[in-house]
Amino acid sequence: MSWSRLGIRTRITGGSLLIAALISVVAGILIFSQVQRIVADGQIAVLENVEGPYLTALALDPTEALDPPGASQLVAVVDPSGVSKVNTLPDPLGGRATELASSPGTRTIEVDSATYLVRVTTFATAQGTWAVISASPDDVQQSVLDQVALLLILSIAAINLAFGAASWWIGGAVLSPVTRLRRSAEALVRSPRKELLPVGPARDEIAELAETLNELIKQLRDSTDRERHIVSDASHELRTPIAILQTQLELAQAEATSLSQLKGDVRAAQATVARLAALATSMLELSRIDAQTIPGSATLEELSAELADAADRGRRHLGGRDIRIEYDSTFTDPDTRLPISTADFGRLCNNLVNNSLAAMGPHGTVALELVQHASSSTLSVKDDAGGIDEAFLPFALDRFSQADPARGSGGSGLGLAIVSGIVGVAGGTMTLTNIVGSGLQVEIRVPFERELPRHSQIGADVTTAPRRRLARTIDNVIE
Template sequence: MRRAGLRIRLVLVVTVAVGLALAAASVWLVTGMSSTLVGELEEQASRKVDAVAEALRDGRAPGADLSSPGYLTVIQIQDEAGRLIQQLPASPVRDVPDAVREARAAAQARQQDAGSDTAADAVVAWRTVATPVGDRTVVAVSRLGPAANGVEVVIDALLVAAPVLTVFVGALTWFAVNRALRPVEDIRRRAEVISHSTLNERLPEPSTADEVARLSGTLNEMLDRIDEGARRQREFVSDASHELRTPLAAMRADIEVTLARPEAADWPALGRRLLDDHRRLERLTGDLLTLARLDEQDPAVTPLRLDEVVTGELHAVRRCELTVEQAPVAVNGNEPQLARLVRNLLDNADRHAVSRVAVGLSVVDDEAVLTVDDDGPGVPADARRRVFDRFHRLDASRTATTGGFGLGLAMVDRVARAHGGRVTVADAPIGGARFEVRLPRDHT
């Protein structure tokens, strides 16, 4: 029932709506038809009364002025006292309805010369006219029987047609809804079997190019992002565990060797080595925590001067000659994160440069452009995208002790993207690598 719940609701809504619409239309049709037929009878009766009254006023015999009576049952001519003088047609008509007397009484009560009324089963019209032999009242009675029979035929037809049409619309709606929701059921079944271990599976995309197809395409794009995120997370966990294992193994080896020969151990040297390994672990876990926070949420930004941030981090260059050319530039950013971005770039350039590092800050195409150049070996063209991956090192022979953990440039890339910018690497004019960061300017 739950699977068919939407189908049932849609079919019920459409069927009930169609049923109510047909019921309202049927009532309107029957009411309008009845009113039209009664109006025609009243008009016909009035014309007959007028014809007879004109003939009586001119002193002519009224019978010659009557055409085919149609629905007209009887015309009576009464004197001032209400006595029947003449009846048309001349043949006696049995069972004349009481509406004749009721209409005459109503005419006398209202003191009207002419009028019409509708009784329970007849239409009555009357007119009082002065004739050479005195006042005469002409009363015409048209029975409603034939008109009522026509209305009843229509009602009987509607009582059969309306339910049949309602059921047909319900069945057609059920078929259409089933056909429309069939791709949704296929998507649901495929989605039901997708788990964290089968994220490479994709949902079927109908070839109808409608809303369901667009929904399936959007869900597949979401699965692509989830699959990519899961892959990166697995790689991140694997790389992080490997990087953590190396210093921990070195610390354990130092401790085991020293404990094996405690009398010959250099305890101060061991303490210094363990302290260095602890610092590296602390730096690694701190970088990992920072990257995790950057992945979880966007930074809180405020207007700040990027040139002041760069100036505050120039001390990161310790062993090389440093040249700086920068202009005042305002951006919207998180100062600690932008400071970390600048510091990582300068530290990376200082480690790889031969003797010179150049820093530039300018405005190009309404963007703040920060460049950090070194005269080192540079970055090969085929590695310029991978250099921003976590734990990626250009020189496989370098260790965490000599070359870092491979998280600095990954952090630069993540901070730049979190601020709506980007970072690229190219050849530097001074011979090594140029890292260029572009950030949107602040116009306030």
């Protein structure tokens, strides 16, 4: 089974057990080697204690008779001529006393399926070199080591089992907030409410996850609410011109008594259709902007040319009024790029100019200016149409919001909303400065492209699917 298919609690316990087992094995090997060394050193110390009295006796007077060793002590003393003065070694080993005396040192010797640790120490006297041989059965040492090894194995197994159980319990305790989050999320899915996921009192990663998920839930709810409001507003805005159009066509069919009257009714219906088409186009444009996550790109020179074209387009809509539309561009590097396409920039300029023209009387001025700064560029659109009501200013960028008819007429209230959406996708800011009795100035600041990642989603909603559904809804209504 793949490790990634296991549950988090199982993976935590399994990983902890694996690490604990590795550490335990290494620790067991180190402990056993130390015990082995201690046992070996102890056995050598015993042999030194056994040979010690004989070495002392030889140092005092080698001609004196040597005392017999204690019970169970295995020792042999060989004189310079090779004769054993004392010999309590086992027969197979004792018969090799003269041979062993010629090789001083400590070593293990196996005779007749028995293993002995043998220590040979030589001592030089005036008569020659004596040898003291002490021995100890190695089965005692091996028995101790076997018992230590068994104890280590059982201890390591018990410790690992206890560690695994503790890891399983700790994993469950750590993941219990996640389980509560999942159950709360399931409850929200089954019966959507206004509640949010529970956030624990501890300031840990799980609490941060819950807060992040709650923020996402809020954004999704806000997006759903906006979609609901947009659909409601769109239905209202579309229903009015459709009802007017239907009435005009019914009147044309039922009451037109002459060709001129019929043409007049058809012209009125065409004007209503034009308004309906403009409304549908604006709504689709808003839907496109909401779904856009990657901004466009254009140089200052290209945007300056588009600004001039926007001024020309505005002049064609003056309708004989004495209104001046002026534009100016100031930049030092025409190749500097901004995260906005020329099409979006032109649409932005068109909406701002049309708003100013709709609010203006027979005389006035609209001034457009594009200026390059150190790290951004600013588009300023200023008119002298008298400004708008201060109470309406906080809602000026809302969709389907319209000021007093004195400021404009015949619009749908989507112009500034579209401008705000385009600016948001470009990562810019938009400021409205209103001077009641004088005019309105709109200032848009957009950073240079090098300061905004190409994959930026600034200004875009966290979800674009609702916007796409809205676009399909509008398409269906128009069809």
